Amino acid sequence: METMQRTVTMPASELDQTLDRLTDELLLKHPDVSQLTLVGIRTGGAFLAQRLGEKVRSRTSVVVPVGILDITLYRDDWTRISHKPQVGKTELDFSLDDVNVVLVDDVLFTGRTVRAALDALTDFGRPRRIELAVLIDRGGRELPICPDFVGSTLELSGNQRVNVYLREMGRIDEVVIESTPKNLG
Numbered sequence: 001m002e003t004m005q006r007t008v009t010m011p012a013s014e015l016d017q018t019l020d021r022l023t024d025e026l027l028l029k030h031p032d033v034s035q036l037t038l039v040g041i042r043t044g045g046a047f048l049a050q051r052l053g054e055k056v057r058s059r060t061s062v063v064v065p066v067g068i069l070d071i072t073l074y075r076d077d078w079t080r081i082s083h084k085p086q087v088g089k090t091e092l093d094f095s096l097d098d099v100n101v102v103l104v105d106d107v108l109f110t111g112r113t114v115r116a117a118l119d120a121l122t123d124f125g126r127p128r129r130i131e132l133a134v135l136i137d138r139g140g141r142e143l144p145i146c147p148d149f150v151g152s153t154l155e156l157s158g159n160q161r162v163n164v165y166l167r168e169m170g171r172i173d174e175v176v177i178e179s180t181p182k183n184l185g
Contacts, residue, residue, distance in 0.1 A: 044106030096125030
């Protein structure tokens with residue numbers, strides 16, 4: 001039986017510092033936050049978008065709209081995952097028309113999740129601009145997707161995966177690289 005190797009690559013304090021830096025970058029690029037909205041991809045991206053929204057509010061005293069996007073039925077592989085997919089709720093209580101949307105996700109890998117999110121977003125309106133913020137870019141793109149804001153970049157091998165654990169999920173805030181030992185036989 002193979003055991004999972006686990007390495008914490010970003011502990012809670014560093015994760016919070018990374019979100020502070022991403023907030024700085026967002027505010028630098030969007031000094032007028034009145035036209036800014038944050039939309040997190042369910043689940044991890046939604047929690048991160050809410051945290052970024054709170055950090056923007058604490059620095060500017062402006063509440064930017066924060067929404068949650070469920071992309072389950074927009075995925076190109078949903079029929080392979082399950083014939084009864086678990087669909088979460090999309091919560092966009094504001095117009096996406098003619099605003100700057102920053103799409104937020106926890107990990108960017110192949111780009112397929114972001115492609116599905118772009119398809120879903122355009123069903124809810126026509127933003128002026130859509131940008132992408134990710135906590136972790138792990139490389140391995142299969143689609144031409146490039147983030148505008150990146151917390152950290154990791155180069156991982158095929159037997160490694162990165163998981164973002166957050167307190168909103170009942171876990172300790174941390175980013176962990178998990179891998180199975182390569183089969184030598």
